[in-house]
Amino acid sequence: MLELALDRRFKGFHLQTHLQIGDEIAALYGPSGSGKSLTLLAIAGLIRPTSGTIRINGRTVFDAKAGINLAPHQRRVGLVFQEYALFPHKTVSGNLSFGLARGVPTHEAASRVDEMLQLLRLQSFAQHYPHQISGGQRQRVALGRALIGHPEILLLDEPFSALDLAIRETLRQELLQMLADYKGTILLVTHNLQEAYLMASTIAIIDGGKILQMGTREEVLHQPRTRRVAEHTGAKNILRGVACRDPDGALDIVWRGHHLRADGPAPSAPGEVECCIRPEDVRLVWPERPGRRENLLRGRIVHELGRGLDFLLFVSLTDESDRGKYDLEIQVRSRLHHLMALHVGKEVWLSLPPDRLHLLQPDE
Template sequence: MSLEVDIIKKLQGFELKVKFKADNYTLGFLGSSGSGKSMTLRCIAGIATPDTGRIVLNNRVLFDSEKKINMPIRERKVGFLFQNYALFPNMTVEENIGFGLIKRISKVDKVNKISKKIMDLQLNGMEKRYPYQLSGGQQQRVALARALVVDPEILLLDEPFSALDEHLRNNMIIRLKEDLKEFKGTSIFVTHNMEEAYQLCNNIIIIAGGKIDAVGHKDVIFNNPPTLYSAKLTGCKNISKARKIEPNIIEAVDWGCKITFNYEIEGDITYIGIRAHYLEICEEDEVINTFNCWVVFTSEALFRIKVYLKFGKPILGEKDYNIMWDISKEEWDLIKQKPLPLKIRINTDKVIKIKKSISN
């Protein structure tokens, strides 16, 4: 199973220009709202038409602007799970699931296909219910059953968890992960939520302003985001402009400190970052890359504390902080009584080195 996409489409405010390949795995499309993620799916499905380019699925040309090919939606063998599920309110569960089945199959085959998906998605007993009689999770499973019942070669999932509360979202992610293991084709999962992308996807494409900003295995993308945009999008809260001042020393301009590496740094580093949970408390002054820090203020969440720190200078106000530290409440209870300044270490193994603000 394989997908090749190379398309351009002019949109309001920017141009969508994406080129990528996907094989038999779940590919994540991660980006902010309005970046072009959903429009890419719509072009693959045939709901929208690119201005130019080519889309090929398993050696079948779905779209080719030069050859004037634009295969109808029903012939593309695409399963589409919409953001709001798009269930027909006047149809029962079984009618919604069977809606996309072609008319030329027999009534018996249609009933068998619908029954199998009802069994697979654990919708037994709900066949005659209408969408308003279903929970959000049940509606999603009906929509997924409808997408799968047509035996698609590719499954497109457009932010399927955005309408669910936190508890239900976690349960549905687990369920969908199992469902995708059973699906033998290519899947593309669109989201702006990095946790969802990491849990469900193998490879990830980050898209910004209609263009691909970064692409790679999820561990590479999250541990070493190549651009400033991808670092921010994957949740790095601590980012500073960087300036190389010695072969192995970088000045973190916005943090007001210098970080020493045990190897020579490339000269084209423009930013550095470290994720908030990677900062370390240290008891000794002599440990390399350990800095005196003052607590500016804290922000309390349900189970964790965000501690806003200032490196070695007088505090001028609540906005006068350099870096944020994310730790558990239990850890903070042990640390908050310590005399200031706290000794905070930046582990260079965890430092993100960024060369570009955004991909070309």
């Protein structure tokens, strides 16, 4: 388990990170310059916070008030850097052995290196140097160097950013397989939301040095707490309306003259609110069978963007034909796009499912 509360001021930036992570894979997701890598460096002991605490499995490795600041090699933390940071003058075996604790007997070190080479499937590359192996193999060496010392915490700093897009998916699966038997906390830093979702069970959104929201990946994606979190997680349809109560006491949101219902906690008082819905959660409805769909709207496609497997549709709920002005963004599979014969200028019926229309709290 990792518990931390950090505070460190830099020139023009204030890092105030609070996290609590169990034995799982968690992702620290945010844009460049949000404080992700600084948080990892603080956990690893490579930068010192001004105040706060860091605990690993209940063991205090940093406490500003108590004057505790364990050296990096005493923290039992494995760190895989973004560019891997392999020693160019050392072989694969030499890089792996560097990850062992000081004082490990020679015969035990050799045995541990051999075991790691087998796990990484790099036995035939043991005497190769980093420039003689591929990017994916260098990643495996960096991971092996971090794991060989049996760390309690494993930190991964953008582990796929240096790789070609074509091999990322394969290496992501390889990494998950290699980590399947790891018993400890894994913190992945990434600015790729899909990567965070595919690898982690918990996602923490960070921006401006602060954690904006932390929860399961489904919670963070479909129940963003604030507008900033919604924008960071791709909930692009942010609707500003007025909340009131209908005669039955249910929450009613009036948006662009339409009455919408949203599930979930209601605002404490009627008034202006913001809610959001992800593009893939908006439902297109066949015009001849709208049925009893809730939050049913009619609009016109003013622009579309084909992306191979799917389309992004930009829909206006007015007679506006300007492609730059639209009210909702919808993601549909290419198959449905073909079946419904969708095209720019076509009128469409759509539904905003109440369980996917989520109210937002004001940004702090």
